[in-house]
Amino acid sequence: MRSVHKGVMVDVDRGTPITDWWTDIKVPTGPRNKEKSGYPTQKPLALLERIITVSSNPGDLVLDVFAGSGTTLLAAQKLGRRFVGADINLAAIQTTTKRLLGAKNPTQPDLDDEEDASVSDGCGFEIYNVNHYDIFRNPVEAKELLIEALEVQKLEFSTVFDGEKDGRMVKIMPVNRITTRADLNELIAGFDYKAWERKQNENPNRPVEKISLVCMGHEPDLAAQLELAAKPFKIEVEVVDILRDKANLEFKRDSEAKVSIKKGELVIAKFYPMNLLQKLSIQKESVEDWRELVESVLIDWNYDGAVLQPAVLDIPGKDDLVKGVYKVPDDAGTIRVKITDLLSESWEGSVSNGD
Template sequence: MNESIKKSKDVTVAKAKGRPMLTWVGKKPLSRVRSYPAQAIERFDATGGQPVALQEADWSDWPKDLPKGGLLYHGDNKDVLAHLLANGFRGKVKLIYIDPPFDSGADYVRKVQLRGAKGTVKIDGEDYTLGEQVQYSDIWANDNYLQFMYERLLMLKMLLAPDGAIYLHCDPSRNSYLRLVLDEVFGADSFVNEIIWQRLSAHNDSGRFGIIHDTIYYYGAPDRVWNPQRTELRETYLEQFFDQTEEGTGRRYARSDLTARGLRKGETGKSWRGIQPAEKGNHWKVGVSQLEQWEVEGRIHWPKSEGGMPRLKRYMDEAIEQGGTAQDIWSDIKPIHNQSQELLGYPTQKPEALIDRVISASSNPGDIVFDCFLGSGTTAVSAQRLGRRWIGCDINKGAIQTTAKRIQDLMKTQAADACVPQQGDLIGIAQTCQKPSQLGFATYRVNDYDLQIQHNEVVELACQHLGVTRTRTDSFFEGTQGGRLVKIVPFNHPLTPLDLEAVRNELKTRPTEERDVMVVCLGWQHDARAWVETYNRNRPVNKLHVVELRTDRKLGGIIKHEPLTAQVNAERMGDGASAKLVVEVQDVVSPTIMQRLNLEQGVFRAQITDWRAVVDCILIDPQYDGQVFNVALADVPERKQDLVNGRYEMPAQPAGSTVAVKIIDMLGEEVIVTKAID
């Protein structure tokens, strides 16, 4: 099996044909996008090689180069979408749920806490002022944000199955814009619902009514999957409508109309017990034989006044058991609170009950569910628990690690044949023990970049460092510096001739532009240097000046990082059948965590007496091949105050094997230490 798809290829993106069309500065249709390779970096299998009953799913059209299981991608979702389209997933995804950044100016910095006893110091997980990754960088100008979403929605449409559906979660800050973009991309006739999720009961907003809801837009094909969802009936509803008491039984009931407008022939148009609804231009909702059956069962309410119409008794106890049909206002799902077991420190984390309802309504077991703004991984967790196949991606490394831990724990429980209840099962009607479609997943990295930082927030940092004056109305250049235009190349890959061609093509569209261009990048390919030299030769205007942020003598040095380090010992002990592999982590040093603690504690230097306080989890692959990390042992403490063990015993491996120990600290930074076993 190929561990990576090595060839890059272009993916053609279809034009949006819907109306109306929203216009913004710099709007460009996405006609072609480059597909980058995907490198397998980690595998997990909860079965241990043992047969386990799984949900029946059609894997016949699954790409042959990919394992049959969950897929977790680390990379810019535009790159991941292009990769999926180019490698067999076009038109295969039944349900898409996305919860993109809202461009609302909100603080999306994840909060983390060092392990240990209560009271351990909390620190920011990511802080863009330090030039490191953030959960979601909400600093885009409105035009850039709309272009960002437009491009991704165009590609998501191509992934969606002909009978598929997409849910887009947003807040009031940009929902009107996004509705128009969705209309343009998917077509206004594909609009199904505007769902209002009341996530708070009250909110103090100065000078305005409190904002207590989010909006979820639901678009889908006419023949999309639809499974009606049940909700718990509220006490106020029961008191208001179930206002009758049946004599003899004492059962409370509501009265329901038995007729509907319009004349009909056949059973529903007949006279029953001397009553002819046609006289009033109506017909019975059911045939007269069914009415007679209900009368025998005592389910017909007869009014005391003469000439009144009979009604159907709807008993309150039955209504409570059945629940109500979910409407487009969801007020029965509460947000994740500070004491919730689901809480993972992500400010934008959504409750599992919310995602459960979306997945249950618009997909069936075995279908593919996709989320390209995965965050803390709730979509993947819900899909796994509900027996769906799933694909997820995120640009943030911490999000990938958090998701992987949650899925590993869930799959272990499912492999043990334990019941995993549905979080949204409020009234006991959900299928709580759905068989999983898979009990393993693989993690891939798309575009093969190793500097895990988010482009948009680092652009801000680079502009501050270089003294760039931002030009928000220019869709191509980030701004100007010293009379030169500034183009910042995406930091998820080194500078290539393709990037430089894009600059030249943009300049061709501006024939009166005579300024030189500063090209800012992180690393550059050898052929890019030759390209710049050739381009600049004998050119009086529009010369290119490349600034590599790590090595440039005058302007470099902006990206500095001291990596996580660890001391690990691994040795084979004993002989024969009793031989075992003993792995012991002796020390872990996280310079980044120490830097954060020192910044927050001011003049007092931070001290960590137990290295385990900085470690989030430890993973071990006893037969590491140097490419894909196969998780054979995962030490992931259940509670924040618990510590990793640090010492592990496993079955001995053959002499010459390489054991690899992956250590992930509380900020998501990781290090792999390998040891050869004699």
């Protein structure tokens, strides 16, 4: 326990002032260390506890937008602070979820129990998928996938553009993040002013170029910024935001699952995490026990159609498997099941009590 007295941080337990060079907190190491989550950049819990203790009060809101393994959130939870965390990496969200769920009592987690957090009731936090930046696992392949999915004609002689479609020049912008004005620089540097001059002389009233920018989210004035940079030439820019329009695109193979209610029990009969199987070069037919490919099963017995609030959290320890069969409570309504595989990719589906 630490507190600040007259501008000096004091370790209350030991009564010694803490200097600005913190050497008393050690990074969790060793294979048997229970604090270790396996996340490569994990920070010591004691470090985050100290920072949160001296800089906030119980009930305050702690925000960590680069949550990683969730150390900040765990410390916040332990110290009775509310918290919001975010991470772009699915595995980070999964590790964080596991660690937070490991705390049986939300205000006083017991890390020693982290390993045996198999099935517990309620969890005191919710998980939202606020964007879909996980569309592309491999940004290098992304361009090829997009060109194929959008049916873009590749250009024989490469220019700054990636292809052509319906008379428009297509540029695939960086994937897995929003496109900003700075991302247009390469394109602007490659503008072919000589060709534009010729086109303008031929057809003075027509735009000299029609351009489609393919991106995953963008600054609101992106098209206008590019049109402005082309002055005095007139170009026409459209922005194709694949996060918004992604219903029409299919890149990843979705996972499949067979879930049903039998004699008052929810039974997961089959689960095929297609990307994982592809990575392991395993055929669907060769999966003997689907549970070996699964990291967790979460079940919300009364799904509100928006946020998964799981009452069942089946997260086995390293050497155990999920149960796969769960007793359905009497008051169950729309049941939502979330099965997460070893790549932290999830299948989610609803089952009605009566199916």
